[in-house]
Amino acid sequence: xxxxxxxxxxxxxxxxxxxxxxxxxxxxxxxxxxxxxxxxxxxxxxxxxxxxxxxxxxxxxxxxxxxxxxxxxxxxxxxxxxxxxxxxxxxxxxxxxxxxxxxxxxxxxxxxxxxxxxxxxxxxxxxxxxxxxxxxxxxxxxxxxxxxxxxxxxxxxxxxxxxxxxxxxxxxxxxxxxxxxxxxxxxxxxxxxxxxxxxxxxxxxxxxxxxxxxxxxxxxxxxxxxxxxxxxxxxxxxxxxxxxxxxxxxxxxxxxxxxxxxxxxxxxxxxxxxxxxxxxxxxxxxxxxxxxxxxxxxxxxxxxxxxxxxxxxxxxxxxxxxxxxxxxxxxxxxxxxxxxxxxxxxxxxxxxxxxxxxxxxxxxxxxxxxxxxxxxxxxxxxxxxxxxxxxxxxxxxxxxxxxxxxxxxxxxxxxxxxxxxxxx
Ligand code: DSN
Numbered sequence: 001x002x003x004x005x006x007x008x009x010x011x012x013x014x015x016x017x018x019x020x021x022x023x024x025x026x027x028x029x030x031x032x033x034x035x036x037x038x039x040x041x042x043x044x045x046x047x048x049x050x051x052x053x054x055x056x057x058x059x060x061x062x063x064x065x066x067x068x069x070x071x072x073x074x075x076x077x078x079x080x081x082x083x084x085x086x087x088x089x090x091x092x093x094x095x096x097x098x099x100x101x102x103x104x105x106x107x108x109x110x111x112x113x114x115x116x117x118x119x120x121x122x123x124x125x126x127x128x129x130x131x132x133x134x135x136x137x138x139x140x141x142x143x144x145x146x147x148x149x150x151x152x153x154x155x156x157x158x159x160x161x162x163x164x165x166x167x168x169x170x171x172x173x174x175x176x177x178x179x180x181x182x183x184x185x186x187x188x189x190x191x192x193x194x195x196x197x198x199x200x201x202x203x204x205x206x207x208x209x210x211x212x213x214x215x216x217x218x219x220x221x222x223x224x225x226x227x228x229x230x231x232x233x234x235x236x237x238x239x240x241x242x243x244x245x246x247x248x249x250x251x252x253x254x255x256x257x258x259x260x261x262x263x264x265x266x267x268x269x270x271x272x273x274x275x276x277x278x279x280x281x282x283x284x285x286x287x288x289x290x291x292x293x294x295x296x297x298x299x300x301x302x303x304x305x306x307x308x309x310x311x312x313x314x315x316x317x318x319x320x321x322x323x324x325x326x327x328x329x330x331x332x333x334x335x336x337x338x339x340x341x342x343x344x345x346x347x348x349x350x351x352x353x354x355x356x357x358x359x360x361x362x363x364x365x366x367x368x369x370x371x372x373x374x375x376x377x378x379x380x381x382x383x384x385x386x387x388x389x390x391x392x393x394x395x396x397x398x399x400x401x402x403x404x405x406x407x408x409x410x411x412x413x414x415x416x417x418x419x420x421x422x423x424x
Contacts, residue, residue, distance in 0.1 A: 034420055035412045036346040037387060041323035041370020042183070042211065043348075044240045045377070045420050046280070053279045054242050059272035064262055066099075081275045088281035092217050093225045095248035099261050100277055101269040105210050105234040108245035109135040110142060112230050113177075115260035116204055116253065119146045121176040124169055124203070126161065127151030129353045131185030131325075133208060150175065154185070154355045159316030161185070163193050170201045180224070181208025181232075184352050184368050186300075186319035191224040207231045210245070212321055214238025214372065217284040218293025221321065229253060238296060238322055238372045241280025244273045292375060296322045299371040302381035306388035315354050315366070323370040327354050333395060335364030341398045342367075346411040347390060377418040386414060 016023045033045070058081060064071040067079040067086070085100045102108035117123070123143075126132035130153045134141045137149025150173050152166045170178060178198045180189050191207065198205045207224040213233035215221040225231050230249040235241035249257050262269070283289060300319045307326060308314060315325040328338055335351030342349050353359070354366035371379075374387070390411055397403035 035415055036348055037390070037411055037415050038373035039347060039349045039369045039371070039387075041350075041368050041372070042234075042237045043370075044237060044372045046236070046240060046242060046276070047283060049283070050240070050242055050276045050279050053276040054272050056272050056275060058275045059270070061271055062268045063271055064268050066258055066262075078271050081271065081278060082269070085274050085278035085281060088278055088285065089246055089248070092281050092285055093223065093231070093248055095225050095231070096251045097249050097254035097257070099247045099257055100244075100274050101261050101266060102232075102245035102247060103266065103270060103273075104243060105133070105208070105232065105245050106135045106141075107265055108232040108234070108247050109133075109208060111257065111260040111265050112206060112232060112247060113143065113147060114264050115256040116206075116230070117147060117176055120148060122148045122150060122173050123177045123179055124150050124152060124166065124173065124175040125179035126182050126185065127153050129357055130154045130161075130355045131182040133181065133183040133210070136179055136181070136208070154316070156356060159355060160187055161189065163190060163197075166194070167197050167200075170197045170203065174201055175203050177204040177206055179206045179208065180228075181206075181210070183211060184323065184325055186314075186321055186324050187316055188221060188320045189224075191222060191227050195227050205229045208233070210234040211237055211323065214240055214284065214289075215293050215296065215321055218290045220290070220293045220297055230257070235277050235280060238293065239280060239284060240372070240376065241284075242273045242276035244270070244277055246277070295380070296371050296375045298381050299375050299379065299384055300324060300369075302384035303369065303371060303388060306385050307391070310388055310392045312392075322372050323368060325352055325354050325366045325368055327366050328395075329365045331395060333398065334359055335367050336362065337398065338367050338395055341394050341404060342391065344401070344404045345390065345394045345408045346415065347387075347394065374418075377415075377420055379418055390414075 061078050062072050063075050063078045067083045086098050089098045125136035128138055135143050137144045152169055155162050180194045195205050205228040207228045209231055210233050212221050215238050216223045225248055232247050234245045236243045247257050300322050304314045304319050304324045313327040313330050315327055339349055339351045349367045349369055351364040352366045352368035353361055353364050357365045359365050393407050394404055
Protein backbone atom coordinates (compact mmCIF):
# COMPACT_ATOMS: atom_id res chain seq x y z
CA UNK A 1 0.00 0.00 0.00
CA UNK A 2 2.73 2.39 1.01
CA UNK A 3 4.48 2.04 -2.32
CA UNK A 4 1.37 2.66 -4.33
CA UNK A 5 0.69 5.91 -2.54
CA UNK A 6 4.31 6.89 -2.76
CA UNK A 7 3.80 6.83 -6.53
CA UNK A 8 0.67 8.94 -6.37
CA UNK A 9 2.00 11.67 -4.15
CA UNK A 10 5.24 13.11 -5.52
CA UNK A 11 8.20 12.55 -3.21
CA UNK A 12 8.90 15.52 -0.97
CA UNK A 13 12.46 14.73 -0.04
CA UNK A 14 13.46 18.38 0.27
CA UNK A 15 10.58 19.17 2.63
CA UNK A 16 11.31 16.02 4.61
CA UNK A 17 14.97 17.02 4.97
CA UNK A 18 14.54 20.73 5.68
CA UNK A 19 11.33 20.92 7.68
CA UNK A 20 10.55 17.65 9.37
CA UNK A 21 7.81 19.24 11.45
CA UNK A 22 5.75 20.42 8.47
CA UNK A 23 6.52 17.15 6.67
CA UNK A 24 5.22 15.09 9.60
CA UNK A 25 1.90 16.94 9.57
CA UNK A 26 1.59 16.61 5.80
CA UNK A 27 2.11 12.86 6.00
CA UNK A 28 -0.64 12.59 8.61
CA UNK A 29 -3.03 14.55 6.39
CA UNK A 30 -2.20 12.40 3.37
CA UNK A 31 -2.88 9.32 5.45
CA UNK A 32 -6.17 10.73 6.75
CA UNK A 33 -7.26 11.38 3.18
CA UNK A 34 -6.49 7.89 1.90
CA UNK A 35 -7.76 5.97 4.94
CA UNK A 36 -11.09 7.78 5.20
CA UNK A 37 -14.28 8.09 3.16
CA UNK A 38 -14.58 11.68 1.95
CA UNK A 39 -18.22 12.62 1.63
CA UNK A 40 -17.94 16.40 2.01
CA UNK A 41 -19.81 17.55 -1.08
CA UNK A 42 -17.44 20.43 -1.80
CA UNK A 43 -14.23 18.41 -1.65
CA UNK A 44 -12.33 16.32 -4.16
CA UNK A 45 -8.85 14.96 -4.93
CA UNK A 46 -6.90 16.80 -7.61
CA UNK A 47 -4.85 14.88 -10.14
CA UNK A 48 -1.06 14.63 -9.82
CA UNK A 49 -0.83 17.01 -12.80
CA UNK A 50 -2.88 19.70 -11.05
CA UNK A 51 -0.90 19.14 -7.86
CA UNK A 52 2.40 19.51 -9.68
CA UNK A 53 1.32 22.67 -11.53
CA UNK A 54 0.60 24.34 -8.19
CA UNK A 55 4.02 23.66 -6.81
CA UNK A 56 5.94 25.74 -9.36
CA UNK A 57 7.99 28.89 -9.95
CA UNK A 58 4.80 30.74 -10.94
CA UNK A 59 4.32 31.35 -7.21
CA UNK A 60 7.31 33.72 -7.21
CA UNK A 61 5.78 36.37 -9.43
CA UNK A 62 3.73 39.49 -8.79
CA UNK A 63 1.33 40.10 -11.66
CA UNK A 64 -1.32 42.68 -10.77
CA UNK A 65 -3.35 43.47 -13.83
CA UNK A 66 -4.46 41.23 -16.67
CA UNK A 67 -2.49 39.54 -19.47
CA UNK A 68 -0.84 42.22 -21.60
CA UNK A 69 -1.46 44.97 -19.02
CA UNK A 70 0.53 44.40 -15.84
CA UNK A 71 1.93 46.71 -13.22
CA UNK A 72 5.32 44.94 -12.93
CA UNK A 73 7.85 43.83 -15.51
CA UNK A 74 8.83 40.25 -16.26
CA UNK A 75 5.38 38.93 -16.88
CA UNK A 76 5.67 37.54 -20.41
CA UNK A 77 5.33 33.90 -19.32
CA UNK A 78 2.83 34.70 -16.62
CA UNK A 79 0.73 36.34 -19.33
CA UNK A 80 0.99 33.18 -21.37
CA UNK A 81 -0.05 30.83 -18.57
CA UNK A 82 -2.94 33.07 -17.48
CA UNK A 83 -4.12 33.42 -21.08
CA UNK A 84 -4.00 29.64 -21.42
CA UNK A 85 -6.27 29.30 -18.38
CA UNK A 86 -8.64 31.95 -19.78
CA UNK A 87 -8.82 30.39 -23.25
CA UNK A 88 -9.41 26.89 -21.91
CA UNK A 89 -12.12 28.02 -19.48
CA UNK A 90 -13.83 30.08 -22.20
CA UNK A 91 -14.02 27.04 -24.41
CA UNK A 92 -15.11 24.75 -21.60
CA UNK A 93 -18.03 26.91 -20.50
CA UNK A 94 -18.70 28.93 -23.65
CA UNK A 95 -18.13 32.22 -21.86
CA UNK A 96 -17.67 35.60 -23.57
CA UNK A 97 -15.27 36.87 -20.89
CA UNK A 98 -13.46 35.22 -17.98
CA UNK A 99 -11.39 36.43 -15.08
CA UNK A 100 -9.41 33.54 -13.59
CA UNK A 101 -7.86 35.44 -10.68
CA UNK A 102 -10.35 35.21 -7.77
CA UNK A 103 -8.75 33.43 -4.83
CA UNK A 104 -11.93 31.60 -3.85
CA UNK A 105 -15.72 31.68 -4.01
CA UNK A 106 -16.47 34.34 -1.42
CA UNK A 107 -14.08 36.91 -3.00
CA UNK A 108 -15.36 36.02 -6.48
CA UNK A 109 -18.91 36.83 -5.43
CA UNK A 110 -17.66 39.94 -3.64
CA UNK A 111 -16.02 41.13 -6.88
CA UNK A 112 -19.28 40.67 -8.81
CA UNK A 113 -21.34 42.62 -6.27
CA UNK A 114 -18.64 45.29 -6.10
CA UNK A 115 -18.69 45.58 -9.91
CA UNK A 116 -22.42 45.55 -10.52
CA UNK A 117 -24.19 46.75 -7.37
CA UNK A 118 -24.21 49.76 -5.09
CA UNK A 119 -24.29 49.28 -1.32
CA UNK A 120 -27.90 48.86 -0.21
CA UNK A 121 -29.10 47.36 -3.53
CA UNK A 122 -31.60 44.53 -3.37
CA UNK A 123 -30.61 41.02 -4.42
CA UNK A 124 -32.83 37.98 -4.55
CA UNK A 125 -31.02 34.78 -3.56
CA UNK A 126 -31.72 31.34 -2.15
CA UNK A 127 -32.17 31.56 1.65
CA UNK A 128 -29.18 30.25 3.52
CA UNK A 129 -31.23 27.74 5.50
CA UNK A 130 -32.62 26.42 2.21
CA UNK A 131 -29.25 25.78 0.62
CA UNK A 132 -27.84 29.24 -0.18
CA UNK A 133 -24.24 30.21 0.50
CA UNK A 134 -22.87 32.56 3.16
CA UNK A 135 -21.88 35.04 0.44
CA UNK A 136 -25.55 35.10 -0.62
CA UNK A 137 -26.56 37.38 2.22
CA UNK A 138 -25.56 35.89 5.58
CA UNK A 139 -26.13 38.84 7.95
CA UNK A 140 -22.58 38.66 9.35
CA UNK A 141 -20.98 38.16 5.91
CA UNK A 142 -20.06 41.27 3.88
CA UNK A 143 -22.92 40.39 1.51
CA UNK A 144 -25.54 40.63 4.24
CA UNK A 145 -23.99 43.78 5.68
CA UNK A 146 -23.65 45.76 2.46
CA UNK A 147 -26.57 44.58 0.32
CA UNK A 148 -30.22 43.91 0.94
CA UNK A 149 -30.57 40.19 0.30
CA UNK A 150 -34.06 38.77 0.14
CA UNK A 151 -34.31 34.99 0.31
CA UNK A 152 -36.51 32.68 -1.73
CA UNK A 153 -37.15 29.27 -0.29
CA UNK A 154 -37.78 25.63 -1.04
CA UNK A 155 -41.26 24.17 -0.63
CA UNK A 156 -42.06 22.63 2.74
CA UNK A 157 -43.62 19.56 1.17
CA UNK A 158 -41.44 18.79 -1.82
CA UNK A 159 -38.10 20.49 -1.03
CA UNK A 160 -37.89 22.10 -4.51
CA UNK A 161 -37.33 25.82 -5.12
CA UNK A 162 -40.70 27.44 -5.55
CA UNK A 163 -40.38 29.43 -8.80
CA UNK A 164 -43.79 31.06 -8.23
CA UNK A 165 -42.42 32.51 -5.03
CA UNK A 166 -39.31 33.72 -6.88
CA UNK A 167 -41.53 35.48 -9.42
CA UNK A 168 -43.75 37.02 -6.74
CA UNK A 169 -40.77 38.23 -4.70
CA UNK A 170 -39.13 39.67 -7.82
CA UNK A 171 -42.25 41.59 -8.79
CA UNK A 172 -42.69 42.86 -5.25
CA UNK A 173 -39.09 43.81 -4.43
CA UNK A 174 -37.75 44.78 -7.91
CA UNK A 175 -34.21 43.50 -7.18
CA UNK A 176 -31.16 44.85 -8.98
CA UNK A 177 -29.89 41.29 -9.25
CA UNK A 178 -31.32 37.78 -9.10
CA UNK A 179 -28.87 35.17 -7.87
CA UNK A 180 -29.36 31.49 -8.64
CA UNK A 181 -26.94 29.17 -6.90
CA UNK A 182 -26.41 27.10 -3.81
CA UNK A 183 -24.13 25.14 -1.58
CA UNK A 184 -26.72 22.66 -0.34
CA UNK A 185 -29.51 22.04 -2.84
CA UNK A 186 -29.80 18.74 -4.65
CA UNK A 187 -32.08 19.65 -7.53
CA UNK A 188 -31.53 21.22 -10.93
CA UNK A 189 -32.13 24.93 -11.15
CA UNK A 190 -34.39 26.23 -13.88
CA UNK A 191 -31.94 28.75 -15.37
CA UNK A 192 -34.31 29.82 -18.17
CA UNK A 193 -37.11 30.59 -15.77
CA UNK A 194 -34.77 32.62 -13.57
CA UNK A 195 -33.72 34.59 -16.65
CA UNK A 196 -37.35 35.18 -17.70
CA UNK A 197 -38.22 36.50 -14.25
CA UNK A 198 -35.13 38.70 -14.18
CA UNK A 199 -35.93 40.12 -17.62
CA UNK A 200 -39.46 40.89 -16.52
CA UNK A 201 -38.23 43.05 -13.61
CA UNK A 202 -35.05 44.33 -15.29
CA UNK A 203 -32.63 42.51 -12.95
CA UNK A 204 -29.09 41.33 -13.65
CA UNK A 205 -28.80 37.53 -13.60
CA UNK A 206 -26.01 35.92 -11.61
CA UNK A 207 -25.44 32.19 -11.13
CA UNK A 208 -23.10 30.72 -8.54
CA UNK A 209 -22.29 27.26 -9.90
CA UNK A 210 -19.51 26.50 -7.42
CA UNK A 211 -20.89 23.09 -6.56
CA UNK A 212 -21.95 21.92 -9.99
CA UNK A 213 -19.33 23.48 -12.31
CA UNK A 214 -17.75 20.08 -12.94
CA UNK A 215 -21.12 18.53 -13.70
CA UNK A 216 -21.76 21.35 -16.16
CA UNK A 217 -18.31 21.03 -17.75
CA UNK A 218 -18.94 17.27 -17.98
CA UNK A 219 -22.24 17.98 -19.78
CA UNK A 220 -24.42 16.36 -17.13
CA UNK A 221 -26.25 19.54 -16.07
CA UNK A 222 -27.51 22.43 -18.18
CA UNK A 223 -25.02 25.26 -18.52
CA UNK A 224 -26.25 28.70 -17.38
CA UNK A 225 -23.25 30.56 -18.86
CA UNK A 226 -24.88 31.32 -22.24
CA UNK A 227 -28.08 32.42 -20.47
CA UNK A 228 -26.88 34.45 -17.47
CA UNK A 229 -25.11 37.83 -17.29
CA UNK A 230 -22.54 36.66 -14.75
CA UNK A 231 -21.54 33.24 -13.46
CA UNK A 232 -19.08 32.52 -10.66
CA UNK A 233 -17.60 29.23 -9.64
CA UNK A 234 -14.93 27.82 -7.44
CA UNK A 235 -12.55 25.49 -9.21
CA UNK A 236 -11.95 22.82 -6.57
CA UNK A 237 -15.26 21.02 -6.09
CA UNK A 238 -16.80 18.84 -8.83
CA UNK A 239 -14.50 20.66 -11.28
CA UNK A 240 -11.53 18.98 -9.52
CA UNK A 241 -9.02 21.80 -9.88
CA UNK A 242 -6.97 23.72 -7.33
CA UNK A 243 -8.63 25.81 -4.61
CA UNK A 244 -9.71 29.01 -6.32
CA UNK A 245 -12.47 30.60 -8.36
CA UNK A 246 -13.28 32.27 -11.68
CA UNK A 247 -15.84 34.80 -12.88
CA UNK A 248 -17.51 34.46 -16.28
CA UNK A 249 -19.59 37.23 -17.79
CA UNK A 250 -21.01 38.80 -20.90
CA UNK A 251 -18.57 41.07 -22.72
CA UNK A 252 -20.46 44.20 -21.64
CA UNK A 253 -19.54 43.52 -17.99
CA UNK A 254 -15.93 42.51 -18.70
CA UNK A 255 -14.25 45.77 -17.78
CA UNK A 256 -16.23 46.29 -14.58
CA UNK A 257 -15.55 42.72 -13.45
CA UNK A 258 -11.81 42.91 -14.19
CA UNK A 259 -11.54 46.24 -12.40
CA UNK A 260 -13.43 44.89 -9.40
CA UNK A 261 -11.02 41.93 -9.11
CA UNK A 262 -8.02 44.24 -9.36
CA UNK A 263 -7.59 46.86 -8.01
CA UNK A 264 -11.06 46.69 -6.43
CA UNK A 265 -10.83 43.68 -4.16
CA UNK A 266 -7.65 41.68 -4.74
CA UNK A 267 -3.96 42.42 -5.20
CA UNK A 268 -1.47 40.06 -6.81
CA UNK A 269 -3.06 36.99 -8.41
CA UNK A 270 -1.81 33.54 -7.39
CA UNK A 271 -0.30 32.53 -10.71
CA UNK A 272 0.79 29.05 -9.56
CA UNK A 273 -2.88 28.36 -8.79
CA UNK A 274 -3.88 29.85 -12.13
CA UNK A 275 -1.46 27.44 -13.81
CA UNK A 276 -3.17 24.57 -12.00
CA UNK A 277 -6.57 25.96 -13.05
CA UNK A 278 -5.38 25.81 -16.67
CA UNK A 279 -4.45 22.16 -16.18
CA UNK A 280 -7.79 21.37 -14.54
CA UNK A 281 -9.70 23.00 -17.42
CA UNK A 282 -7.83 20.77 -19.86
CA UNK A 283 -8.70 17.71 -17.79
CA UNK A 284 -12.34 18.76 -17.59
CA UNK A 285 -12.48 19.07 -21.39
CA UNK A 286 -11.53 15.43 -21.89
CA UNK A 287 -14.21 12.89 -22.70
CA UNK A 288 -13.22 10.89 -19.65
CA UNK A 289 -14.43 13.78 -17.49
CA UNK A 290 -17.93 13.31 -18.87
CA UNK A 291 -18.04 9.72 -17.69
CA UNK A 292 -16.53 10.75 -14.34
CA UNK A 293 -19.23 13.37 -13.76
CA UNK A 294 -21.97 11.00 -14.90
CA UNK A 295 -20.74 8.51 -12.30
CA UNK A 296 -20.74 11.20 -9.59
CA UNK A 297 -24.49 11.67 -10.10
CA UNK A 298 -25.19 7.94 -10.39
CA UNK A 299 -23.30 7.37 -7.13
CA UNK A 300 -25.19 10.17 -5.37
CA UNK A 301 -28.51 8.70 -6.48
CA UNK A 302 -27.44 5.20 -5.40
CA UNK A 303 -26.29 6.51 -2.02
CA UNK A 304 -29.57 8.41 -1.50
CA UNK A 305 -31.52 5.24 -2.35
CA UNK A 306 -29.44 3.08 -0.01
CA UNK A 307 -29.96 5.56 2.83
CA UNK A 308 -33.70 5.76 2.22
CA UNK A 309 -33.81 1.96 2.37
CA UNK A 310 -32.22 2.25 5.82
CA UNK A 311 -34.90 4.63 7.07
CA UNK A 312 -33.20 7.98 6.41
CA UNK A 313 -35.13 10.94 5.00
CA UNK A 314 -33.44 12.74 2.13
CA UNK A 315 -34.59 16.34 1.64
CA UNK A 316 -36.67 16.45 -1.60
CA UNK A 317 -36.47 12.64 -1.72
CA UNK A 318 -33.54 12.26 -4.12
CA UNK A 319 -30.83 14.20 -5.94
CA UNK A 320 -30.13 15.47 -9.47
CA UNK A 321 -26.51 16.31 -8.72
CA UNK A 322 -23.61 15.24 -6.52
CA UNK A 323 -25.07 16.07 -3.11
CA UNK A 324 -27.91 15.33 -0.75
CA UNK A 325 -29.17 16.59 2.58
CA UNK A 326 -30.04 13.93 5.13
CA UNK A 327 -32.70 14.94 7.65
CA UNK A 328 -31.74 13.38 10.97
CA UNK A 329 -34.84 14.47 12.85
CA UNK A 330 -36.63 11.13 12.34
CA UNK A 331 -33.56 9.49 13.92
CA UNK A 332 -33.60 11.92 16.87
CA UNK A 333 -30.09 13.08 16.06
CA UNK A 334 -28.54 16.45 15.31
CA UNK A 335 -26.07 17.20 12.54
CA UNK A 336 -23.18 18.17 14.81
CA UNK A 337 -23.39 14.97 16.86
CA UNK A 338 -23.64 12.85 13.70
CA UNK A 339 -20.71 14.66 12.05
CA UNK A 340 -18.45 14.03 15.07
CA UNK A 341 -19.39 10.36 15.40
CA UNK A 342 -18.85 9.73 11.69
CA UNK A 343 -15.48 11.50 11.86
CA UNK A 344 -14.37 9.07 14.59
CA UNK A 345 -15.08 6.27 12.12
CA UNK A 346 -13.12 8.00 9.33
CA UNK A 347 -16.21 9.15 7.43
CA UNK A 348 -16.14 12.87 6.65
CA UNK A 349 -19.41 14.81 6.24
CA UNK A 350 -20.60 18.20 7.37
CA UNK A 351 -23.50 19.21 9.57
CA UNK A 352 -25.92 21.27 7.54
CA UNK A 353 -29.11 23.20 8.13
CA UNK A 354 -32.07 21.64 6.38
CA UNK A 355 -35.04 23.70 5.16
CA UNK A 356 -37.22 24.89 8.07
CA UNK A 357 -34.58 23.65 10.51
CA UNK A 358 -35.48 24.27 14.17
CA UNK A 359 -31.80 23.99 15.19
CA UNK A 360 -29.05 26.62 15.18
CA UNK A 361 -26.40 26.64 12.39
CA UNK A 362 -23.73 25.09 14.64
CA UNK A 363 -26.09 22.28 15.66
CA UNK A 364 -28.42 21.62 12.67
CA UNK A 365 -30.83 18.77 11.99
CA UNK A 366 -29.02 17.49 8.94
CA UNK A 367 -25.82 16.36 7.32
CA UNK A 368 -24.76 17.04 3.76
CA UNK A 369 -23.20 14.22 1.76
CA UNK A 370 -21.57 14.33 -1.66
CA UNK A 371 -19.92 11.90 -4.03
CA UNK A 372 -17.25 13.81 -6.08
CA UNK A 373 -14.28 12.60 -4.02
CA UNK A 374 -15.32 8.95 -3.66
CA UNK A 375 -16.06 8.83 -7.39
CA UNK A 376 -12.55 10.11 -8.12
CA UNK A 377 -11.32 7.13 -6.09
CA UNK A 378 -13.15 4.80 -8.44
CA UNK A 379 -16.10 3.87 -6.23
CA UNK A 380 -19.18 2.75 -8.12
CA UNK A 381 -22.90 2.51 -7.43
CA UNK A 382 -22.39 -0.97 -5.97
CA UNK A 383 -20.11 0.53 -3.29
CA UNK A 384 -22.80 2.96 -2.10
CA UNK A 385 -24.59 0.18 -0.18
CA UNK A 386 -21.43 -0.36 1.85
CA UNK A 387 -21.06 3.36 2.56
CA UNK A 388 -24.72 3.65 3.59
CA UNK A 389 -24.16 0.67 5.88
CA UNK A 390 -21.17 2.32 7.54
CA UNK A 391 -23.15 5.53 8.09
CA UNK A 392 -26.13 3.60 9.46
CA UNK A 393 -23.97 1.52 11.79
CA UNK A 394 -22.21 4.58 13.22
CA UNK A 395 -25.44 6.50 13.75
CA UNK A 396 -27.09 3.50 15.39
CA UNK A 397 -24.16 3.17 17.80
CA UNK A 398 -23.55 6.85 18.30
CA UNK A 399 -22.60 6.62 21.99
CA UNK A 400 -20.69 3.35 21.77
CA UNK A 401 -17.04 4.26 21.21
CA UNK A 402 -15.92 0.62 21.07
CA UNK A 403 -18.36 -0.13 18.26
CA UNK A 404 -17.31 3.02 16.38
CA UNK A 405 -13.67 1.93 16.67
CA UNK A 406 -14.61 -1.40 15.10
CA UNK A 407 -16.41 0.37 12.28
CA UNK A 408 -13.37 2.64 11.81
CA UNK A 409 -11.24 -0.44 11.10
CA UNK A 410 -13.71 -1.61 8.45
CA UNK A 411 -13.82 1.88 6.94
CA UNK A 412 -10.03 1.98 6.70
CA UNK A 413 -9.87 -1.41 5.03
CA UNK A 414 -12.59 -0.42 2.57
CA UNK A 415 -11.15 3.02 1.78
CA UNK A 416 -7.58 1.88 1.26
CA UNK A 417 -8.73 -0.64 -1.32
CA UNK A 418 -9.42 2.37 -3.58
CA UNK A 419 -6.43 4.38 -4.79
CA UNK A 420 -6.87 8.12 -4.72
CA UNK A 421 -6.43 8.24 -8.50
CA UNK A 422 -7.74 5.63 -10.88
CA UNK A 423 -6.10 7.05 -13.97
CA UNK A 424 -2.42 7.30 -14.73
N1 DSN B 1 -17.56 25.79 1.90
C1 DSN B 1 -18.21 25.47 0.65
C2 DSN B 1 -19.11 24.32 0.77
O1 DSN B 1 -18.78 23.42 1.49
O2 DSN B 1 -20.14 24.29 0.12
C3 DSN B 1 -18.86 26.64 0.07
O3 DSN B 1 -18.05 27.74 0.16
